[in-house]
Amino acid sequence: MAGPQVRSGWPLYEVFLRGKRGLNHVHVGSLHAADPEMALHHARDLYTRRNEGVSIWVVASADITASSPDEKDPFFAPSGDKVYRHPTFYEIPADVPHM
Amino acid sequence: MTALPDEATGDLTAHFDDTLGHERRIEPRDWMPDAYRATVIRQIAQHAHSEIIGMQPEGNWITRAPSLRRKAILIAKVQDEAGHGMYLYSAAETLGADRADMTDKLISGRQKYSSIFNYPTLTYADVGVIGWLVDGAAVCNQVPLCRSSYGPYARAMVRICKEESFHQRQGYELLMTMMRGTASQRAMVQDATNRFWWPSLMMFGPPDDQSPNTAQSMAWGIKRHTNDELRQRFVDMTVPQADKLGVTLPDPDLTWNSERGHYDAGAVDWDEFMAVVKGNGPCNVQRVARRQSAHDEGAWVREAASAHAVKQAARKDAA
Numbered sequence: 001m002a003g004p005q006v007r008s009g010w011p012l013y014e015v016f017l018r019g020k021r022g023l024n025h026v027h028v029g030s031l032h033a034a035d036p037e038m039a040l041h042h043a044r045d046l047y048t049r050r051n052e053g054v055s056i057w058v059v060a061s062a063d064i065t066a067s068s069p070d071e072k073d074p075f076f077a078p079s080g081d082k083v084y085r086h087p088t089f090y091e092i093p094a095d096v097p098h099m
Numbered sequence: 100m101t102a103l104p105d106e107a108t109g110d111l112t113a114h115f116d117d118t119l120g121h122e123r124r125i126e127p128r129d130w131m132p133d134a135y136r137a138t139v140i141r142q143i144a145q146h147a148h149s150e151i152i153g154m155q156p157e158g159n160w161i162t163r164a165p166s167l168r169r170k171a172i173l174i175a176k177v178q179d180e181a182g183h184g185m186y187l188y189s190a191a192e193t194l195g196a197d198r199a200d201m202t203d204k205l206i207s208g209r210q211k212y213s214s215i216f217n218y219p220t221l222t223y224a225d226v227g228v229i230g231w232l233v234d235g236a237a238v239c240n241q242v243p244l245c246r247s248s249y250g251p252y253a254r255a256m257v258r259i260c261k262e263e264s265f266h267q268r269q270g271y272e273l274l275m276t277m278m279r280g281t282a283s284q285r286a287m288v289q290d291a292t293n294r295f296w297w298p299s300l301m302m303f304g305p306p307d308d309q310s311p312n313t314a315q316s317m318a319w320g321i322k323r324h325t326n327d328e329l330r331q332r333f334v335d336m337t338v339p340q341a342d343k344l345g346v347t348l349p350d351p352d353l354t355w356n357s358e359r360g361h362y363d364a365g366a367v368d369w370d371e372f373m374a375v376v377k378g379n380g381p382c383n384v385q386r387v388a389r390r391q392s393a394h395d396e397g398a399w400v401r402e403a404a405s406a407h408a409v410k411q412a413a414r415k416d417a418a
Contacts, residue, residue, distance in 0.1 A: 009405050012192065029255070030189045032198065034401075035408035046185050049178065050262075066128070 012061040013039040015046075017053035025057050036060070119320055124250035127193035135319055138312075139249050140196045141210070142321060147187035148205045148212035152386050154180045156220040157229060165223060172269050173226060179266065183259045190251040206391050214372060215298050217380030224277060224284075224291035230270015231344075232292070232299040232337065238263050239333045240303065248320030271340070278345050285345075292341070293349045300364070301372045303330040309369075334362050 010032040016025035028047050033039035039058040047053065067075050083089050092099050111130040118125060125131055154177050161177065164170035188198050204210040215233055220226065241260055247253040277284040304310060304326040316322035324332075334353075341348050352365035374380070 009401065029186055029251075030192065031185060034404035035411060037411075038404060038408070046182055049175075049182065068128075 010034050013043070013058045014061050014064065015039075015043040016057040016059070017043075017047055018055035019052060020054055025055065028052075030061060033058075119248055122320075124253065125248050126250045134315075135321075136194055138316065138319070139252065139321055140191055140194050142316075143187050143191040143194075143252055144196065144201050144204070144210050145212060147184045147191060147201065148210060149216065150180045150184035150187060151205070152212045152216045152390060155386055155389055156216055156218070156382075157226055159220050160223060160226050163223070169223075169226075169273070176230075176266055176269065179262050183255075183262070186255040186258060187252075190249075190255045193251045194249075202394060206387060206394065208378065208387065211376065212386075213302060214375040214380060215295075215302050216386060217375050217382045218294065218298050219382055221294075222287045222291060224274070224287040225295070227270045227273035227277065227288065228291040228295045230266050230268075231274055231340070232270075232295050233302070234263055234266040234270060235337060235340075236299045236302045236333050238267060239329050239336070243323035243329075246320075246323060252321075271344070274344055274346075288344070289346050292346045296349050297367060297371075298375075300330055300333070300367050301369075301375075303327075303333065305369060305372070306367075331361055334364050338362055 012030050013033055013036070014030050015028050017028050018025045031039065031042050031046055033042050036058055040056060043056045043058055048056070079085070112132065115125070115129070115131055115135075118129070125135075157173060157180075158177050161170065161173055164173055188201060191201065192198060201210065205212065215236075220229070238260065241256055241263065244256040245253055245260055247256065274288050277288050307313060307325045307327045310326055313322060313325055317325070338348065338353065350365045352363065354363050356363045375383070378384075
């Protein structure tokens with residue numbers, strides 16, 4: 001998410017939290033820090049004041065490569081017309097068990 | 100913004116309107132009209148500044164909290180305000196706003212914060228009344244913003260609203276405790292209520308007929324109710340709370356209107372509101388000066404952390 005470069009001396013980090021064991025890390029926001037270690041400490045103070053996480057990832061925002069923002073982008077077109085990838089595409093008689 | 104031919108802008112506008120029309124969220128890298136971007140930045144920045152300045156009136160009492168329990172609660176609350184400011188600045192940055200620039204604009208008065216924080220906190224009862232009335236009004240304002248059309252703002256508001264509930268409840272509990280105390284403690288609660296009631300009503304902004312931007316903001320989904328609707332909601336919800344607490348709201352015209360199904364309230368002094376917004380409230384100068392000095396006094400910490408980061412990176416490269 002290479003946004004416009006900010007002039008505040010410290011780079012921007014994106015913060016990802018694992019809410020509890022068994023769940024994926026989820027993006028929760030961003031913060032500024034001088035280095036990754038400080039980003040981790042700030043992320044703990046900012047995003048887990050009430051036990052919201054058991055694990056934190058921080059990633060320099062500048063290091064994220066993102067797809068184009070538009071949902072209608074042709075980038076996602078390849079999956080648009082492949083209905084046969086979904087189980088509901090196939091007609092199976094209702095009396096076939098466990099299907 | 101990249102310059103685009105008119106017809107391309109037309110397509111983009113149609114796509115933007117369609118997204119809003121379907122109640123879908125606008126996300127950071129979507130195309131959006133410049134005026135939408137500017138309005139959302141202004142709204143988020145003002146909100147962020149309010150959280151940051153809002154640490155001061157209550158922070159004033161941390162060293163004089165009446166018990167360790169109250170002190171721990173107050174510190175946690177003031178930390179939350181800082182956290183809310185950070186969530187919001189980070190949401191504004193997704194629109195291209197610069198954090199250092201927003202701080203400059205706050206300190207130089209080019210961006211505003213809520214006028215409520217320009218009133219002083221004279222006794223510990225004020226801490227309770229701020230939680231009850233000021234945070235109560237903030238909750239009224241903010242719950243609908245969890246559905247703001249701008250995704251990062253809406254998500255920040257969800258987190259903030261969860262935490263505001265603690266703020267409001269600790270305030271009310273503090274006041275209930277004081278009301279069970281001595282006559283002079285009850286008088287302190289009444290006095291704090293008298294001083295904060297009208298400024299709390301002003302937090303919803305000018306009356307609808309004097310709020311020219313409301314229609315556009317509602318069309319864009321960055322405002323969900325008008326100022327007067329939210330103010331009414333706050334009055335209706337607060338009157339029974341005041342009764343239960345045993346304090347009198349300082350408005351002789353406050354009466355139940357069974358026809359409307361709402362309380363009628365007396366007239367707000369909008370001249371006072373305008374004077375405070377323009378910088379002439381009791382604490383405007385002090386609040387901004389305090390923010391400035393905190394910024395200046397923190398400069399060496401920011402520089403030291405940057406120097407440390409450079410040194411660590413160099414060591415890592417050498418290894």
